[in-house]
Each structure stands twice: as C-alpha cells, then as structure tokens.
Amino acid sequence: MLRYYFLLGVRNLRRNPILTALMVLTLAIGVAASVSTLTILHVMSGDPIPHKSQRLLAPLIDNAPSRGYVQGSKPGDNQMSYRDAINLSASKQGERRTAVYGVAGAIEAARPDLPVEGVNGLGVESSYFAMFETPFLYGNAWSETEDKSKAKVVVLNSVKSEKLFGKENPVGKHIRMINEDFQVVGVLNNWNPLPRYTHPIGSGSAISGVDEMFIPFSTAISLELQPNGNTTCQSDVQPGWQGFLDSECTWIQYWFETKTVADRGAVKDYLDAYMAEQRKLGRYQRQQPAQLFNVMQWMDYLEIVSNDTRLSVWLSFGFLLLCLVNTVGLLLAKFSVRAPEVGVRRALGATQGDIFRQFLMEAGVIGIAGGFAGLLLALGSLALIAQQSKDLAAVARMDWPMLALTMVLALIASLLAGLLPTWRACQVTPAIQLKSQ
C-alpha cells in the first residue's frame, strides 16, 4: 500500500504545479540554509579521531605571573613553556607523548634554476605519528634514537613530496632545508585533519593551513628554529636562544596518549604533583591547578567553533521553522481542495488511517523533491561561502553524512509540515462531500 501511496504522491506533484513548486522551493530554501550552516559546524566541530580522542590528552599549566590574576580565571596562555615540555617528555607519563611546535624555513631546490621553496611544518617527537595515526604513503616515522641524536630527518606531506620529487618515492633522498641537509624518511598520504587539532594554536588557523613537513622536535631546538606561530612571554626573557628556552614563554602544544581512558587520572595526578614540585622551586605564581583536556574538550576550550557559527546554525533552523510554517499553509491549501477525493475514498472503503498515510506520504514526496532542490541550493551556497575566505573554503564542503542529512531533514520537515494538513484531510465527512459534488 505504501508504494501505492508513494505513486499517488508523485502523481499529485503535477496537480497544482505552481503550488507544488512553491512548497518544494520553500522547503528547499529552508533546508539549504540549515544544511549549509550545519555543514560548517559539522566540519569544524566533528571529532577528528573518534576512536581515540578520549585517550589523547592536552595538558595546560598556567605559568603566567600573578599580576592581574583573578582566582578561577582562565590561564594566561594555552600553550606550554619549553621547560615544562621537556620535563613532561622526560616524565614518561602515558603510553606516548609529544611536544609540538610550528616551524618554517626554506627548501633549496636540487637544480639551481629552480626557486627556493618556502615550507611550513611542525617540530614533533617521533611518537607524534603513531599518536595521531598519520597515514604514510612512503617510508615511516623516524625513531626515538633519532629524536635523541637530533637527527636531520624529515617527513614530508604528499603535496610537498610531489613538488620536490615528482611521483617517485623520495625516502632516503636528501633535501637542503633551513641551510641543513635533511634525509627524507617518510611521506604522509594526504593527511590534513580538520580542524588541525594536533596544533590548533599558531601558524595559520585551526581550520586552514597545511603542515608540509615534520622534523624532530630536538632537531628543531638544536637548530634554534624560532616558533612559527604564537609565542606568549609574560615574564623577563634572558637574551639568546638558551635564554628563550629557559624562560616562561609559552609556545609549545603538548600531548599525552594514554593506554586506556581510565589512565587519564594518573596523568592528572602526575601533573598536580609536578606543579607542586615546581612551585617549591619558585615557579607558578598563580594558584591555578593543572588542567587536562581530551581532544574534543580541547577544541571546546579553545573555542574552535565560534559562538557566531553556533548562532548562525540556530538562526538558520529558525528560518527553516518559518519555511515550515509556510509549507503548512501551502499544504493546507493543497489538501483542502482534495476534500471531495477524500470523501470518495472514504466511501469506497478507505479508513482514516489510509487517508492519513496517503496524504502524509504525499507530504513526504514533496519533502524528497524539496530535499533534492535543497541539496542543489546548499551546494551552491557552500560554493559561495567558500569564496569568502580560505578558512571558510576549508570547511564549506559537503560530505556524505551531510548529504544524507539534507535528505532526511527535508523529509522530516515535510512530514512535520504535513501533519496538520493531513489530520485536517482525515476529518473530512464523506457524506457531506459526496452530496456536494
């Protein structure tokens, strides 16, 4: 019977084509507005590593001076000093751990006729690749031994690799980068998570920007590579690179990976103990406890998704509601002229339930048509949004789940809009309709 109702619904799309077109368009506009904003929110707020995000933990230690501090306020900065990063790495807490900071430099081309290539990347520890499960096209990560020996090794992203070496496997080859010879040990295969959760603070933004190369954290430090990103210094800094490293300047993002979610407590306990110990050494003027965030908590804390984005989603759903109210009106008009048909069908044996299912299915068919039209409009509006900025271009893209959501949203919206008109259609008194024909 549902197939029969569906076919009737499709047939009735042609009835009152202007009214039908208006309903489809109204629904499509509402759905497109909602889906467009929701797509951006979805990309920005999605869990980038869902099976592991509870076990990847970002610590936050407030080492800012006490001046201007109000109890309970947020830490002075969201990054970590080199001293703390080194101590945490030495702690061996968690299953794996890594310090991360942005680096930049230039790559000299192998051929003298080619220009020097600018390059952005990260200084990380070898465990970074396993922690964040980066896919390798060629080669592997460097080893812990190479971390310790401050080896000049590099992992490239696939785009940079192709630019430098074409399609061939560059593992084992050397590049001249930052005035040093680096050996390529691996190439990542199109890895560019959105948001860039492993290093959301610093160069570029949490949304846009690409890490083209990765070198050992220890190597970057030994080469005195200045952080390419935000650095916050709220205390005096002694001159020179060593002075900078010994300072309380914050410029490093730190990550722990625990074996189980429950192990988070042990890391927190360690951090509390570590801070207490450091306080005894005269550090940490503020009485701010250590904080520990998993990936999604960290994204929330850093407000990767702005309130404006959330507000625009609410507004667009409000707009969808308005469109629904309009659709209810149009459906009432469309169904009210069908009272004679309802009378006939009831006389011929249709129950109120049959009429309800038939008319609700018809509303659903309008919803499906509205869904397809809404999908086209949403793709168009996302294309327009993408033209506004590089950041928006990165997030204004529809994936399969959002595509499916568009259709489901249109269907649900149309069914909701169809409830009142359908209920009204069911209330038709057949005897009156049949006599008035």
Add this chain to the structure above:
Amino acid sequence: MMRMQNLSKVYRTHMIETHALRGFDIHVRQGEFVTVTGPSGSGKTTFLNIAGLLETFNGGEYVLDGVDVKGMSDDARSRLRNEKLGFIFQGFNLIPDLNLYDNVDVPLRYRGLSAADRDKRIKDALAQVGLGSRIKHYPAELSGGQQQRVAIARALAGSPKLLLADEPTGNLDTQMARSVMELLEEINAGGTTILMVTHDPELAVRAQRNVHIIDGQVSDLVKKMPSLFDVNSTSATVSATA
C-alpha cells in the same frame, strides 16, 4: 440483506435538534431492486448515508448482511463498506486525476487484493459497462453517461452485496438515464441487491418495489412483486411506522 428497525437519526446544533429519521424500519432482501423516493428534506439521503455506513445513527438497529453495525468503530465500518457495499452517486464522483483503470482500482486497493486479481476485476467490470477499450482514458474525456458507467464499474469491481445508488441518473439526459437504468437492471438480474434513491417516478416504478419517505419515516409501500415483498410477513418488513 439489510434490515433497519426503529432506527433514528438526530442532528443537533446548539440551537436546534432535527430528527432526520425516526422509528425507521426497512428490510431489503437479497436480490431486490428497491427505489427510495420522497420530497427534499424527507430523509432519503440520511437513510442512504446510514445504509452506506457513512453516518452513524442514534437509536434502533441496523443489520447489514448479518452484521450488526451498531457501535462499530469507524475503521470497522470502513472495512465493511469496502467489502459489502458499492456506491453510485449522482455526481459520479470519479477522481479526475486517475484514469478509468485507476479509478476502478481504488476500492480494490483498500481490500488488499493481489495485483492480478485487481487487474482481472477492473477489466471485467469496465468490459461489463462497455468501456473495456477505454481504460487509459480520463474521466474528463468521457460523456456524463460514460462517467456514470465507470462509477458503476467501480462499484461492481468489488462484487458488492448491496449497491447503493443516489440519484444515479440525476445528472443525465433521458437517453443516458435510460441506458444507465437498463445497466442497473441488468446488474440486478445478475443477483446484486440494489437500493436506489431517485426523484424520477418513471424510474421508481421500474424497480421491484418503491419505498416512500416523508419526514424521516417510511410513509407507504408500493408492492410490485409479491413474491419478494409480503406486508403480512414479519420477515419481509417494510413497515410504515406512525
């Protein structure tokens, strides 16, 4: 086939109460062709609506083909209507967006018959009314008489026990009306019970018997076929109730 005893129907508004039917008794036997006449507002349509399970009643008893319909739910009445009744209306009441085939298909869909069974019934019914070659046509492409034939085919396709016709020739010219009446008589000859409301005295007297309604009551009986109707028999009651 159908029996109403002491049936009453009252329409109530805030201000007034109208007794459309009161103490209404009728008994129609299997295979009868009964016409119902009466002035406007006499209760003919109310009677037909109640007989067709399109309206409920306030008091009395109505048994249709052995089923007591009093207190039945709306869904149960719909199912009974679909299984046992066929309707023919003055205004044909075909669905304009559906072709003849699909129009005749409507009641069969609600019965849940198989596609093959429905197909056979639809084609047979349309062939019976002489429109077998026009199954893909739409109602607007037919004359009034042809549309009424489609409505008859739709009613027949479900093999109803009782065919209810509400002034089926009211919108037709004399020739077409005669043709439709002949078709109904042919259907009745095939064993289908017919209850027809009409204003046309000529058609009324063509039936086996006529029931005249005035002020919601059966006012008199026109005996045409003693073998089918016996005023002295309690089992074949069409009684005037004072």
